[in-house]
Amino acid sequence: DAKTTQPTSMDCAEGRAANLPCNHSTISGNEYVYWYRQIHSQGPQYIIHGLKNNETNEMASLIITEDRKSSTLILPHATLRDTAVYYCIVRVASNFGNEKLTFGTGTRLTIIP
Amino acid sequence: SQTIHQWPATLVQPVGSPLSLECTVEGTSNPNLYWYRQAAGRGLQLLFYSVGIGQISSEVPQNLSASRPQDRQFILSSKKLLLSDSGFYLCAWSAGQRGSNQPQHFGDGTRLSIL
Numbered sequence: 546d547a548k549t550t551q552p553t554s555m556d557c558a559e560g561r562a563a564n565l566p567c568n569h570s571t572i573s574g575n576e577y578v579y580w581y582r583q584i585h586s587q588g589p590q591y592i593i594h595g596l597k598n599n600e601t602n603e604m605a606s607l608i609i610t611e612d613r614k615s616s617t618l619i620l621p622h623a624t625l626r627d628t629a630v631y632y633c634i635v636r637v638a639s640n641f642g643n644e645k646l647t648f649g650t651g652t653r654l655t656i657i658p
Numbered sequence: 659s660q661t662i663h664q665w666p667a668t669l670v671q672p673v674g675s676p677l678s679l680e681c682t683v684e685g686t687s688n689p690n691l692y693w694y695r696q697a698a699g700r701g702l703q704l705l706f707y708s709v710g711i712g713q714i715s716s717e718v719p720q721n722l723s724a725s726r727p728q729d730r731q732f733i734l735s736s737k738k739l740l741l742s743d744s745g746f747y748l749c750a751w752s753a754g755q756r757g758s759n760q761p762q763h764f765g766d767g768t769r770l771s772i773l
Binding site: 577579591 | 702759764766
C-alpha cells in the first residue's frame with residue numbers, strides 16, 4: 546500500500562472549518578484513500594473514503610486532487626469533540642479479506658475554544 | 659444499523675495466565691473480522707483476520723490465537739500470557755464482499771496490562 550505523509554499537528558478554532566492535508570504521491574490507480582480518527586483511549590473511527598471523486602457524508606468532506614497524489618479532509622464546523630488524531634490511509638480493495646490497515650503517525654488536531 | 663461490541667474494556671492479568679477476549683458484531687451477516695493490537699505510542703498491527711466461520715489467518719507469529727465459532731463472534735486467546743502481550747486490542751469488522759472497498763469499523767478496544 547502507498548505511503549502517506551501528514552503534518553504532525555494542527556490547531557483549528559472552534560466553529561471554523563478544519564482542513565487536514567495528506568500526501569500520497571505513490572498512490573496506484575486501484576488504491577482508495579481512507580480517513581479515520583482516534584480519540585484517546587478509544588478505537589479508531591471511520592470517517593470517509595474515496596477513489597478519485599470528491600466525497601461528502603454527515604461527518605466530513607474528502608477532496609482528492611485530479612492526479613490523486615494528495616487529498617484534504619474537511620470538517621466543516623469543528624467542535625471540541627473533533628479533537629483527535631486523524632489518520633490518512635491508502636490501500637487496495639482486497640479480494641481476500643486481508644485488508645490490513647496501516648496507520649501512520651497521523652495528524653493531532655486540536656480544536657481551540 | 660451495525661454495532662460491534664468488545665469486552666472487557668480493561669483487563670489486568672499476571673504473566674503465564676490464560677486470556678480470552680470476545681468480540682461480537684450485530685446487524686450484519688458474513689462480515690470480515692479482524693484483531694489488531696496497538697502498542698503504546700505506536701500504530702496498529704493486524705494480528706488475525708477471518709472471512710468466515712472457522713477460517714482464521716494469522717498475520718504475525720505470536721503467543722496468541724483466534725477463533726470464530728459463529729458468524730459474528732471473534733475470540734482472541736492465549737494459553738500463557740507474556741509481558742510483551744500488553745497493549746490495546748481492537749476488534750474490527752467490514753462488509754464481506756469480494757473486491758470490496760468497504761471500510762473497517764472498530765470496537766472500543768480492550769486495554770490489557772500484564773503484570
